[in-house]
Amino acid sequence: MNIAHRFTLIIEPLVDTSNDIKTIPSILQVIDCSGSAPCFQLLREWLRKCDQDHRECSRRKRYWPTRVILVGGSDPNKLKLQERANEKELEDYIVLSHCWGTPTDEEKERFCTTSKNYDDRVNEGFSYDDLPKTFQDAVRVTQELKKEYLWIDSLCIIQGDENDWENEAGLMEKVFASAYCTIAASSAPNWGVGFLKQNQSSQYIQIQDISGKQVNVCDFNKDVDEGPLNKRAWVLQERVLSCRTIHFSAEQTYWECGEGVRCENLTRLKCPTGRQYFVLDPNFPKRLTESGYDRTVDFVQYLFEKYSRCGLTNKSDRDTAISGLVKRIESALDTKGGYGVFRCFFSRLLLWKQSDEEKAALIDYKGRKVPSWSWMAYNGGIDFMSNSRLMAPNSEELQFDREALTVKVRQFKNCRPERYGILADSGRVGSVWFDTRANNRFKHCVVVGMRQDEKKDSQKTYYILIVKKKLQGEGYERLGVGEIEARYVSKEGNPGKLV
Template sequence: MRRDIPIGLPILPERESPTQFALLRAWLRQCDKFHSCHKGQDASKIAMPTRVLYVGNPKDLDYASDFIRLVSVSEIAKQKYVALSHCWGDPSIEEKKVYCTTRDNIIQRSKGFSLSELPKTFQDAVKVTRELDISYLWIDSLCIIQDGDNGKDWELESGKMETVFSHAHCVIAATAAVNSKAGFLKRDVSTEYVYVQDASGKQFYISTDIDDFNNDVGNALLNKRAWVMQEGVLSRRTIHFSANQTYWECGEGIYCENLTRLRSPVTNRYFILDPNFPDRLIRSGMRRTLDCIAFLFQDYSMRTLTVPTDRYVAISGLVVRMEGALNCHSRYGIFQKYFHRNLLWQASNNKMKEIAYDYYVPSWSWMACSGGIQFMDITLGEVEWNDHLLFDEKCECDHAIIADLWTFQNCTTRLYETQCTVLDYSGVERGRMQYDVEGGQDLRKEQCVLVGRRSNRGIQEFYILIVKSTGVDGEYRRIGVGSIQSDYVVKQRIDIRLV
């Protein structure tokens, strides 16, 4: 990223002092006043979460610093609110009962409860919200019922993450906190700086506090969590409280606590900074859009989840936003507009494992397995996509693809773990395959589905999904992906269902 010096923002001489929050308020005012991407957010158009925490206003006569209340948005007019992005850590069942909202304590919490009951990270979030002169705060474990209703409220509210984070006035990222109990405002670093003013009155600050956004934020534990992916992309602006510095991130770039400013070149990072994501991306054209979708899904797939079955839902808000922008629907992370290209994913680390969902996630979706993915390296424009491969629009389910079935001929494989080389009977390489998980790998029992084809020096190469029968006539499941020369496959059957 490129650095420059922003003008007109206050210096931060002390840690965790009112000056720190003065700096944040100055950033917020500058965003609202000068940045076109943030101007004029109409409070009447804010789609608020179902519940928020009322943290009070220190200027009110009846203000009590240790008092907060859980309120339903149906009780209040639409207001600005802040959302917290944080690491849960690994709380015990007893700890969850103490601070999480449950069916048993939600009525009491709607009457008010003590801030001191909550973990330090939540207390710090309340403090920041108050200092920003905002009265409402959203925290997942407090604003969504976590126990006592068979998961019904969580199932409903988890589908609303797109609006929760995109409509928040800003997001507080507790980057320095490894769990809910750690807190993020207190830091064990000290900064030295020199203030200089030249004869013309121009001011300079020289600080020992060197910014390192990629390390302080990008490599922090918080940004290894899968849930945080969509929280960061969908938010209009984010305050990152890292262990070393506070960073302000918005569509104009990244402001650092030492008053430097980081500007992103036109890369995937630039598009993700868009406060109205993915407006910038869609205007950039198909090639950049495809690259950025691949970047997002690959990054997301490598992040951690406490509950593996959250792989589908933890990015659902971001997928919904992309659907609207692309003007197409998607199924399990496969966008109809880029249907064929999105199907050609493969394991990036050979450590994929099927996820045991309690509902059906199709084998052709990368969401069916845990582990990192990458998309096959294909140059756009060189491939002719197969028109006979498409979503099944006639059935009531949403997990079937209609395809023609091909079978392998005159070839064998040389296997190493989940990767293999396709050889003809004289031992010449004719293709390569990669299986999604270990097991199987027997071309006598496997077939394939044609995704696309290209010509390379007069030889036609097929991009394929490797499939295997489910035991139901005409029904197959994906077990891998690859490429093979056209002479070594032959069409066997039409209109099978890939599930």
């Protein structure tokens, strides 16, 4: 039975993704389905229904990229790079989110738009046959969805031109947020593999739910979230900013929009109420502005933790590859931010620690300075140690600045630090996590917050940044983060700069 036939006959069941299907009494049955390239009729129906019924998903700001690829000409094999024209005269465009892989210099020269071939691609055009397989598949999907314009980063940004790259990187937020929809090559580890699987035999697992109905099962987390594409740092921003996305996974095709997720097997996953609810926001971060302080800061911490674990070909892009999301959050929450910290969540976002067992190396930003208090200074994943019980100290003691923090630096009292524990005569009184390898000589800290439910000074716990004076120049630099009983930190302190 082909997918189109299933679409006309099967009443779409509803699956709540908050349930673990292992706990539901079920009868498992494997259903064989004839497989080929995804049914474009189904994709068009998903788009039509979203356009018609999902008001929030279709409310996009009118914007056009600097360049797009014309794929809807009279000859489907003839493509053309088109520069921005009068925006009122231009139609919808689709964007591709994909993994580059590790192309050779020869492949970059052959496939990418460069200063050498730019004029030819604008004036004469180029051939569909001259593109790598992933790009060819994106062209085909765009044409099948009856759209004429497609945006692909390596074709629409002039590669090797630093000025063009800096300009276009700053516009990436608008490119993805304003697109008609995003094509996600979720199964393709590089641009040469492609994502439309020909003659692939699909198998759907069906379970019997509590009411006795037969429900098709799809594993969106495994197929999409754990796929090769979503392990890339740039893709997190692309996915969150996209108003709707078609994910082409190795197992089946998924539709994702503000109303939830639809599967190729005609199962619909209800929009979750947790962190994923904000990821699916077609007008990100509108839902954050309506969620309250605790849920918002929890999502921001989740976003940064997830992003920090994603891979980057160029490590120095760590601050750039999420800049579009940061700008959006800044604007929506009417706050300022920089290097992984927002002023409105200042104390909570300073309390990060590296999640890798091996301490990550500092990133070479090629002349650009990243403050020592920022997790963006290091490669590798992070976790935040603060919780909802954190209360910030006096705002006069901790003031936000993009380059340096104006802080009150305090001394430890009688403590003998080890690598993971802070010891006093009475025993262990705190813990510390260092940013680099054993750095156990310190005597200064900055109090970032304390637990709200502790009233007596003798019982208070401080959340602190471990700092030391810079060897050269003024100010202090961060060594790590920790927590300690308040009575072991001096009440007095001297103002300083943490840089």
